[in-house]
Amino acid sequence: xxxxxxxxxxxxxxxxxxxxxxxxxxxxxxxxxxxxxxxxxxxxxxxxxxxxxxxxxxxxxxxxxxxxxxxxxxxxxxxxxxxxxxxxxxxxxxxxxxxxxxxxxxxxxxxxxxxxxxxxxxxxxxxxxxxxxxxxxxxxxxxxxxxxxxxxxxxxxxxxxxxxxxxxxxxxxxxxxxxxxxxxxxxxxxxxxxxxxxxxxxxxxxxxxxxxxxxxxxxxxxxxxxxxxxxxxxxxxxxxxxxxxxx
Amino acid sequence: xxxxxxxxxxxxxxxxxxxxxxxxxxxxxxxxxxxxxxxxxxxxxxxxxxxxxxxxxxxxxxxxxxxxxxxxxxxxxxxxxxxxxxxxxxxxxxxxxxxxxxxxxxxxxxxxxxxxxxxxxxxxxxxxxxxxxxxxxxxxxxxxxxxxxxxxxxxxxxxxxxxxxxxxxxxxxxxxxxxxxxxxxxxxxxxxxxxxxxxxxxxxxxxxxxxxxxxxxxxxxxxxxxxxxxxxxxxxxxxxxxxxxxx
DNA sequence: CGTCGTTTTGATCGCAGTCAAACGTCGTGG
DNA sequence: CCACGACGTTTGACTGCGATCAAAACGACG
Numbered sequence: 317x318x319x320x321x322x323x324x325x326x327x328x329x330x331x332x333x334x335x336x337x338x339x340x341x342x343x344x345x346x347x348x349x350x351x352x353x354x355x356x357x358x359x360x361x362x363x364x365x366x367x368x369x370x371x372x373x374x375x376x377x378x379x380x381x382x383x384x385x386x387x388x389x390x391x392x393x394x395x396x397x398x399x400x401x402x403x404x405x406x407x408x409x410x411x412x413x414x415x416x417x418x419x420x421x422x423x424x425x426x427x428x429x430x431x432x433x434x435x436x437x438x439x440x441x442x443x444x445x446x447x448x449x450x451x452x453x454x455x456x457x458x459x460x461x462x463x464x465x466x467x468x469x470x471x472x473x474x475x476x477x478x479x480x481x482x483x484x485x486x487x488x489x490x491x492x493x494x495x496x497x498x499x500x501x502x503x504x505x506x507x508x509x510x511x512x513x514x515x516x517x518x519x520x521x522x523x524x525x526x527x528x529x530x531x532x533x534x535x536x537x538x539x540x541x542x543x544x545x546x547x548x549x550x551x552x553x554x555x556x557x558x559x560x561x562x563x
Numbered sequence: 564x565x566x567x568x569x570x571x572x573x574x575x576x577x578x579x580x581x582x583x584x585x586x587x588x589x590x591x592x593x594x595x596x597x598x599x600x601x602x603x604x605x606x607x608x609x610x611x612x613x614x615x616x617x618x619x620x621x622x623x624x625x626x627x628x629x630x631x632x633x634x635x636x637x638x639x640x641x642x643x644x645x646x647x648x649x650x651x652x653x654x655x656x657x658x659x660x661x662x663x664x665x666x667x668x669x670x671x672x673x674x675x676x677x678x679x680x681x682x683x684x685x686x687x688x689x690x691x692x693x694x695x696x697x698x699x700x701x702x703x704x705x706x707x708x709x710x711x712x713x714x715x716x717x718x719x720x721x722x723x724x725x726x727x728x729x730x731x732x733x734x735x736x737x738x739x740x741x742x743x744x745x746x747x748x749x750x751x752x753x754x755x756x757x758x759x760x761x762x763x764x765x766x767x768x769x770x771x772x773x774x775x776x777x778x779x780x781x782x783x784x785x786x787x788x789x790x791x792x793x794x795x796x797x798x799x800x801x802x803x804x805x806x807x808x809x810x
Numbered sequence: 811c812g813t814c815g816t817t818t819t820g821a822t823c824g825c826a827g828t829c830a831a832a833c834g835t836c837g838t839g840g
Numbered sequence: 841c842c843a844c845g846a847c848g849t850t851t852g853a854c855t856g857c858g859a860t861c862a863a864a865a866c867g868a869c870g
Contacts, residue, residue, distance in 0.1 A: 377703055379707055379708070385706050399692045403689065445646045455701055455702060455705070456626065461626070495850095496848080504826075505826070505828080508827070512826095542627050549652075710857080741816065741817090753816090
């Protein structure tokens with residue numbers, strides 16, 4: 317079985333067989349995390365880097381009034397805290413949204429890999445920078461798009477990212493995320509998320525139920541929220557040298 | 564004169580004299596950019612890395628309906644596009660908010676530095692990761708804080724960052740940013756920014772006029788918006804091992 | 811003194827928030 | 841097999857924050 321990490325990294329940087337095997341070798345120590353429990357808590361400085369193998373997780377911050385802001389969704393192939401090798405402590409928490417299978421990778425191992433394999437270093441760097449680009453899109457989502465566009469854009473992102481790791485065959489994917497979690501991720505309320513999803517359904521843009529999302533026509537959905545995949549810096553969309561959007 | 568970059572980097576990573584001189588040597592090619600013009604445009608892949616020496620700039624994205632979202636403010640000492648060495652093209656633009664003095668640094672120079680000076684590499688990495696942490700705070704700002712808290716939090720951030728580079732003596736700093744730009748940075752409208760600033764003034768939290776911001780009592784302002792500087796990962800606040808917030 | 815960009819004010823609107831209750835589904839235990 | 845509770849989704853009624861539109865005031869500058 318090909319690790320989702322490999323699929324993900326290959327989408328943004330071509331890899332050789334040796335490099336692929338190197339990644340494979342990272343996954344030694346594997347563990348399970350139950351839904352609703354922290355993979356890493358805010359303020360922690362773990363000795364291991366965490367990599368999601370199965371399941372969904374989320375970066376989040378909790379405010380003093382108890383409200384929560386999700387700042388990213390993590391799916392198989394995503395690193396939770398690559399930066400912990402550089403920064404002192406986590407400035408946010410990471411919670412498992414479903415039961416998760418997680419790889420624990422020693423910092424020393426990462427250091428060794430980056431020292432010996434420049435292409436992988438680039439790939440990891442790249443992945444981090446793409447995460448940052450996603451954050452910027454989320455910022456656009458909440459400040460300058462209406463609810464419908466914001467949710468649509470988020471769904472487009474998740475759809476594409478799931479595709480990259482081979483988890484969205486036929487435009488159908490597991491979306492094991494509650495509406496409350498979607499609300500925390502878009503800065504809306506659960507009630508309004510519910511109504512927005514209903515509008516998306518009524519307009520035939522999505523089919524969503526029992527944890528599964530189906531996108532009848534990706535083009536239409538992307539056009540509805542002006543989704544341009546360029547910000548994900550995928551190899552496939554690079555240097556296409558075109559002015560029109562890649563819906 | 565000590566470059567703001569050095570002050571900034573030293574706030575997050577201690578540097579030796581040699582390293583400081585190395586940074587100094589980066590600044591060879593310097594140019595001026597007029598207010599309201601792009602330092603780098605969206606989609607560009609410049610050959611140079613840009614570093615702000617004087618003035619204010621902003622990262623931004625423009626939507627199809629013409630509205631703009633500012634995703635970061637850049638002040639002296641900030642790199643505009645360190646990531647361009649890794650990514651193919653800009654996924655957003657950078658515009659000068661005031662007349663700016665900018666250093667153009669060849670990619671090869673950056674590469675040479677990072678190859679020869681691990682401590683500097685760490686420092687640059689760190690700076691990038693702190694930028695990401697700031698993005699997360701902005702996400703909290705617009706989704707889960709009300710207008711007053713959001714603006715206050717933004718002002719706290721700018722206040723602290725200006726202090727770091729020595730541009731905010733006595734809690735007084737230049738804030739050459741229009742209310743429209745603040746609106747684009749918070750996801751609000753200019754009108755509402757105006758009213759929110761008035762509230763902040765009326766409550767004695769800030770004094771703001773003619774491009775200058777004065778914070779009578781930093782503690783109070785920070786408490787008003789639950790500002791915790793930990794997310795900036797400063798050396799001074801690190802491993803203080805305390806539970807209470809660093810207002 | 812007129813112009814332009816910016817800030818300020820006022821009146822009105824509407825999107826999304828809030829509060830609360832009902833409903834469906836599923837797993838658990840009687 | 842059913843009662844029960846937990847959890848998530850859905851619906852309704854009402855509220856309010858911030859948006860929108862428009863105009864006036866202000867201030868810097870040529």
